[in-house]
Amino acid sequence: MVISRNGIVAAESPLAAEAGVRILERGGNAVDAAIATNAMMGVVEPMMNGIGGDLFAIVYDAKADKLYGINASGWAPKGLTIEYLQKQGIRSMPQQGVNAITVPGAVDGWQKLADKFGRKKLGEDLAAAIRTAQDGFPVPEWTAAYWASEVDYLRTDEAATKTYLPGDRPPKVGEVFRNPDLAWSLERIAQHGREAFYKGEIATKILESMKRHNGPMTAQDLAEFSSEFVEPISTTYRDWTIYELPPNVQGLAALEMLNIMETFPLGQKDWGFGSTKVLHAMIEAKKLAYADLAKYIGDPRKQKLPVAALLSKEWAAQRAKLIDADKANCDAAAGEIPVGNDTTYLSVVDRDGNMVSLIQSNYEAFGSGIVAAGTGFALHDRGGLFSMERNSPNALAGRKRPLHTIIPAFAQKGDVRVAFGIMGGWNQSQAHAQFVANLVDFKMNIQAALEAPRFSKHTFGGCDVMMENRFGQNVRNELTNKGHKIDLKGSYSSGMGGGQAVMRDSAARVNYGASDPRKDGQAVAELPFE
Numbered sequence: 230m231v232i233s234r235n236g237i238v239a240a241e242s243p244l245a246a247e248a249g250v251r252i253l254e255r256g257g258n259a260v261d262a263a264i265a266t267n268a269m270m271g272v273v274e275p276m277m278n279g280i281g282g283d284l285f286a287i288v289y290d291a292k293a294d295k296l297y298g299i300n301a302s303g304w305a306p307k308g309l310t311i312e313y314l315q316k317q318g319i320r321s322m323p324q325q326g327v328n329a330i331t332v333p334g335a336v337d338g339w340q341k342l343a344d345k346f347g348r349k350k351l352g353e354d355l356a357a358a359i360r361t362a363q364d365g366f367p368v369p370e371w372t373a374a375y376w377a378s379e380v381d382y383l384r385t386d387e388a389a390t391k392t393y394l395p396g397d398r399p400p401k402v403g404e405v406f407r408n409p410d411l412a413w414s415l416e417r418i419a420q421h422g423r424e425a426f427y428k429g430e431i432a433t434k435i436l437e438s439m440k441r442h443n444g445p446m447t448a449q450d451l452a453e454f455s456s457e458f459v460e461p462i463s464t465t466y467r468d469w470t471i472y473e474l475p476p477n478v479q480g481l482a483a484l485e486m487l488n489i490m491e492t493f494p495l496g497q498k499d500w501g502f503g504s505t506k507v508l509h510a511m512i513e514a515k516k517l518a519y520a521d522l523a524k525y526i527g528d529p530r531k532q533k534l535p536v537a538a539l540l541s542k543e544w545a546a547q548r549a550k551l552i553d554a555d556k557a558n559c560d561a562a563a564g565e566i567p568v569g570n571d572t573t574y575l576s577v578v579d580r581d582g583n584m585v586s587l588i589q590s591n592y593e594a595f596g597s598g599i600v601a602a603g604t605g606f607a608l609h610d611r612g613g614l615f616s617m618e619r620n621s622p623n624a625l626a627g628r629k630r631p632l633h634t635i636i637p638a639f640a641q642k643g644d645v646r647v648a649f650g651i652m653g654g655w656n657q658s659q660a661h662a663q664f665v666a667n668l669v670d671f672k673m674n675i676q677a678a679l680e681a682p683r684f685s686k687h688t689f690g691g692c693d694v695m696m697e698n699r700f701g702q703n704v705r706n707e708l709t710n711k712g713h714k715i716d717l718k719g720s721y722s723s724g725m726g727g728g729q730a731v732m733r734d735s736a737a738r739v740n741y742g743a744s745d746p747r748k749d750g751q752a753v754a755e756l757p758f759e
Contacts, residue, residue, distance in 0.1 A: 301338025301456035308445035411605030488545030496670030527622030557712035653726025
């Protein structure tokens with residue numbers, strides 16, 4: 230762990246973490262640092278995140294001793310409906326291209342966070358990202374690998390090719406990549422705030438691109454969008470309280486999974502880390518929680534969702550009874566509730582104990598594959614997560630937000646608080662639950678809890694499960710005998726996502742930072758100030 234009495238930024242890129250730390254050293258707080266770090270991530274890892282995507286955050290205000298959530302996920306354009314797609318002969322949600330684009334929410338999220346909590350002007354928070362986009366940065370290993378695998382996808386759009394394939398090829402490791410168009414976009418936001426993106430010059434370029442690709446997004450879809458502050462939801466796990474954001478995100482599945490896991494004696498005799506009993510119970514809990522997620526979760530602004538029922542300990546106890554200790558469930562179904570009337574992750578703690586858990590994403594690499602000419606960023610494809618089943622709570626409709634995979638998280642026990650997150654699509658809720666168990670049941674510190682081997686099941690049905698090869702061969706054999714179909718991965722597999730965490734011991738006034746070795750990032754401490 231990185232341990233300091235001053236602020237710490239944990240991010241997926243050292244350059245991004247440094248940008249955040251620089252802001253802390255200049256008198257900014259955790260929110261200013263989070264915005265600076267996020268902006269830099271959009272420059273240095275453009276396939277994963279950027280101002281063409283959505284954002285979620287949990288903010289801990291130390292003075293008020295209060296948690297705030299922000300949902301900066303965009304809605305579908307008014308004209309993007311099931312009928313609209315069916316008229317074009319489309320029968321399932323497009324995963325790329327113009328009909329997968331929802332309004333990007335990140336910039337509005339930055340503005341609202343800066344206005345409510347920040348000590349610095351947005352322009353100061355964005356300065357390092359603007360300079361880096363203009364001057365360029367040497368491309369690191371992981372980023373170069375992600376880039377190289379998306380060449381054919383980028384070539385499907387002229388502006389994407391021009392922006393991301395200089396000389397008609399992806400940049401190699403150590404090669405300096407410049408993005409003056411992105412510097413221009415960030416400068417507009419620095420000068421004019423969110424208006425530049427949703428009503429100004431950037432909006433004009435986005436709408437020109439929509440017209441070129443025959444997309445349904447209009448000026449009103451952009452101009453009328455607003456992110457919103459939301460109340461985090463929580464559950465207790467043993468003697469800790471774990472917080473996630475409410476739907477339209479998948480965080481509820483992490484809390485339900487923990488509630489089911491709590492019915493088993495994890496960490497006690499014969500239930501040690503990496504044991505067959507523990508892994509079987511956790512994998513089965515994942516299946517049940519995700520089955521409920523798929524059936525019941527969507528945009529709460531459009532319908533009443535059974536959040537309280539799914540979060541209850543009674544529900545978890547009922548679901549836990551379905552777990553057979555000897556046999557994997559290959560067809561986990563959602564429970565029946567009597568209903569009445571998703572990337573980059575970063576975390577920051579400052580010297581005053583304010584904390585931010587922030588996650589932001591394009592959804593899939595380079596999002597929709599479409600770049601609005603002159604803007605320097607890819608528009609995300611988050612609409613791909615909608616359903617075209619009309620009776621689903623996640624059914625596509627205009628001005629509705631899709632079910633999201635990206636989730637920030639927070640945990641608290643007494644004077645200790647942890648802001649954490651782990652990326653990777655449907656990996657996230659199950660990875661959060663594993664991280665919490667590592668912390669609570671297996672008494673690991675935050676770095677060990679991130680590094681520990683993980684399993685991940687990205688599918689909702691079947692008995693397949695990915696596992697890192699650091700789990701023992703005997704355990705894997707025993708799980709196979711129970712019916713689990715193990716897809717063995719390397720020691721630190723990207724299939725398990727990558728995470729960051731910061732922790733604050735407010736009694737000792739000491740901060741801790743951790744960064745997952747599955748990514749290129751690090752936790753960086755602020756130097757003592759004068």
